[in-house]
Amino acid sequence: MLIRRGTAADADTVAALHTASWRSAYAALLPAAYLHGPVAEEHRRKWRDRTAAPAPDRLLLTTYQDGDLCGFVYLCATADGRVHVDNLHVHPDRVGTGLGRRLLRRGFGWAAAAHPGRDVFLEVLRGNDRAIVFYERQGGLRTAERPLRLAPDLVVDEVEYTWPAAQVGRLGEDGPEV
Secondary structure (H helix, E strand, O other): EEEEEOOOOHHHHHHHHHHHHEEEEEEEEOOOOHHOOHHHHHHHHHOOOOHHHOOEEEEEEEEOOEEEEEEEEEEEEEEOOOOOEEEEEEEEOOOOOOHHHHHHHHHHHHHHHHHOOOOOEEEEOOOOOHHHHHHHHHEEEEEEEEEEEOOEEEEEEEEEEEEOOOHHHOOOOOOOOO
């Protein structure tokens, strides 16, 4: 399965997978009215904005099979000197197949090459036990917990996981295939 850099042409497909992943993973964590209401349009706007112009401090990797998006990872450098895995999603039917691990490792490879010496971090919603187990198996260290405001009247708790820079370099795989 080919992993390649995402482009503006992927925006709507990525948004749709992002929404499907949230609806599957967060069904017990977020209100149905939110998951089946504004979240789809929020994701569509987000991915159109993110893919509108490439930038050296961020990366979207996608993987398709038979024309269907199977997963993606999005990373960006942050002002605090780290690299943020802002999104890692695989199609709900592909959870547990190793695709998430492969995408994460490719993201680590990019972070190590493009931003050497920087830690990598991400946040996961508290209660998303499958993802928490996954990130811990990938060597992530729990480094913080905080509230996350998703909407004016929707606040949930998130847990931060960090991979120290030296570990990122060891775990990273070569960049995207082109």
